[in-house]
Amino acid sequence: MNAPLTILALETSCDETAAAVVQLRAGKLVALSNAVINQDHVHAMYGGVVPELASRAHLEKLLPAIRAAMSEAKISFGQLDAVAVGIRPGLIGSLLVGVSAAKALAWSIGKPFLGVDHVLAHLVACHFLDTTPEYPALGLVASGGHTHFVFMESPLRARVVARTRDDAAGEAFDKAASILQLGWPGGPLLEKLARGGNAKAFDFHAGHFAGSADMSFSGLKTAFLYEVRGTPNAPNRPARPAPPELTPARKADLAASFQRGVVRGLEKSLRAVWQTHPCLSLCAGGGVIRNESVRDMLQAFAHTMNVPLFLSPKEFCTDNAVMIGGLALLRLAAGEHDDLSLAAEPLSQLRIS
Template sequence: MSPSAPNNPPHQPTDGTLILGIETSCDETAASIVEWRDGAPRVLSNVVSTQHEIHARYAGVVPELASRAHLERIVPVVREALRSADLQGKHVSAVAVGNRPGLIGSLLVGNAAAKAYAWSLGIPVIGIDHIAAHLVAGLLDAPPVRWPALGLVASGGHTHLFRMDGPRSMKLLGRTIDDAIGEAFDKAATLLSLGYPGGPLLDERSSLGDPAAMRFPTPRLTARSAREGGQSTERTLDFSFSGMKTALLYAVRGIPPVANRPAPRPPLPLTEQRVSDLAASFQSAAVNQVMDVLKRALERLEAENDRPATLLVGGGVTANRHLRAELTQFGTTHGIDVRLPAQKYCVDNAAMIAALAHWRYAAHEHDTLRLAPRSHSLLGRC
């Protein structure tokens, strides 16, 4: 597809450009070399060092331990990414780094390394929003994409929906008003004593249960009327998972005594089969909520004669088998090109950081060595 095609965003990257990506926003130390070739980002190397063995005993990421591990691993990881890319005399044009959102201590390590490497070679450094990068993970080693697109990020820290004209042009349509879907999966796994990391273990256990065994509350979020100060009947494109978590808590521990509520109800015995049923029901309800929002978003855009050609999906939760199956069926039913990342690109990685940087590099959007990390995203209300 030529750069002049009408569905291509402006400032298309140039074939042969090489970018080094660095990612340390949470508990993965990652580096990658990505080359732009034939209208799409091609991964030459993708090195990820996880910290699961460090944080498993705490059933969650400990920020101080994460940043210390990044300090120990960043140089070997970058060195291995450069070695395995086998550049054969070709030179990196820029260094891209995830600089928001994330754990500040972790981000500082990656940002310092990226700026030092860029300074030493006299090449630009490019700060990348981690959420936006997840949206291009499905474009890695894939055919060129058609625009406009819907973009869904489903991860441990974020659940957001965007309307996109390109990787550098996106409008926030909806977001979670409380917990991210990945965080809800992790908490559900904790309540069911499945272990860490919770999301993958919940997915695995769900395959043994009945998704219809328990009904979870379905949020019906409506827009507030600014003129009347009340609630309108129009549903938003936002998400909410906190009510589901509370319902699961009550199912596991029983309903506690509360004033003006019927007598407390003890929990049912938490047998192996009941754990599987609760896992399957919780996962199914969460995925159904995501799919319901996607369907309503598509209907609204179609009503505005703004039908998207593509659905871009990214984030750790996109590794979930039930969600992937539902998204694939969504694409088939509605005639939309659904770009699901390969499993290795669902988790945090530097290839997606470098890929997004190709569009910024082509638009001459370089940062200075004063680039500083931020704990929050700058995308809309994220």
Template sequence: MLILGVETSCDETAAALVRDGRHIVSDVVASQIAVHSPYGGVVPELASRKHVENILPVINEALRAGGVALRHVDALAVTQGPGLIGALLVGLSAAKGLAYAMKKPLIAVNHLEGHMEAAFVNAQRPDEPLVCLVVSGGHTALYYVGADGTARCVGSTRDDAAGEAYDKVAKLLGLGYPGGVVIDRLAQNGNPSAFSFPKAHLEKGSLDFSFSGIKTAVAYFVKKHGLPSEGFTTPYRLEDLAASFQEAVVGVLVEKTMAAVERFQVRHVAVAGGVAANSRLRATLQEEAAYRRVNLYIPSIRYCTDNAVMIAMAGYRVWQRRGFARDPLQLDAVSRWLNGA
């Protein structure tokens, strides 16, 4: 079964062809980093406009790269949500129009389930339940995933997502966008124990996250000491500040993930989303997984960020579970969609 996946939930316009839920035929992504960098974050209106410009050229390029015509595609899979509502509508409208015109089935996909599938692009998915951490600029959530792929949210952020905290701190420090990449690079030359920033564990036993406190703590630190480029009362290195901030965020992500592994007594843990590309998070998870003797599934850097391969893969599993959308033209974008992945 050949599926054309379409993804426009945030600031990447993507299309991909995947056969039988595993074999990548083509993979095209048009990034908008240059558009949003001057603003220090994604501007929803600009993202939507850029998607309108890119969506058909990207889909055509995916078909061309795969060496197939649209008539050879068996079905289309498209991100229905969650995400920026205007951005979602562009991809959803394009997919609905193509499905209707070509009389092709359409599969609505939860973006978060797509990220979960990305962890298995280069690995065989286990036939057992697992815990999955989805961590990005817009989402930070823990899922208990059944062997059939159905997912139940068991913990989520109560305020900022981890990637959002990275971007806001990077903006505060004048490091540019996307902030996670810059902070990760700086932190590799810093001392993670230089400063102590708060780790929010919330009430006992909670698997929820909170990152607004650490963001505020960094803001107070900078207000008190200034930036190295501006003069300061207490000497410090920006690399040490970045490393200490990152250590606190990564510490909570790993602790909560492993707490979920223990609670649900699973032998497999997956991590996905843009922040899964973070070098410190990847290294710490690998250490913890080895220590606890659980199997870790983590995407290559290429498939941590938004892409359409994961949407086509997830679409295949959705089709296996519940088939195609009964009335695809009635599908509407969903900005918030935590459960039901």
């Protein structure tokens, strides 16, 4: 039996500062620690992530996160087999903090360095469940920055087969919450409000395209804005009526209907992708996959298709370093590693087909 492989992974692609120690034991991924320091308090007053503030916060919090992860795992740097980091996609200033630290640490302890794709790592988080997906698998990554359907021949061989052409699903949730003045981060707050609303009170739709499984959430977002604030008056046209009062009941109905619109948009694209890329497993990861309505839709689809569903554990849906370490360990076990000259990149390098 091969000895376990142990890796320290870092993640600083957006507004979570994360470090984790992960092991590969007899083909099974195991998280020994998971340290995540979020920046919600830094960005709340702006209603969204401010890139410069995010990178400065990473500079302050990365070393404490590394210390916490190593302490929780009860190992020393000498026991590591490699150091990994999410190297793309993301905010370039934020990425550089983690990438620079990972390279320096790998060089100083004389261990291999691996930079991995954050989008693909969201799907590898499914490998931390009791059972793991069969391949080929179809993956949905839905978060504040990404909404992709990914065809995976294996955990290391993947390509994007459908995606949003504008806003990510998580960004749409956050913007709708901002329009309703719910606070930040908006997605979970909108989901909470939606529980008390009528999801069929308003008919919101995501956009789709002829001959493509791609989707669009920008029009849905605009329709929601107009329903809340009223449609702008056009030049030389009669004034439009003011929107109804935004009562608590109306807010809940709007939230529930918007959530239904996003979920139905994801489902329509999923059905289109599945027609051309039927697989042995369905996987999903990313912050939006914490949403219970999204999870319910995926479970219903998997049941209808009679295919096993693998949902990332909720604690690994939002950005974390465990998923980074998981993907890096699978690469390391396959004999892969990267040169220290590998650069951080703002965009994913997953092939689009």
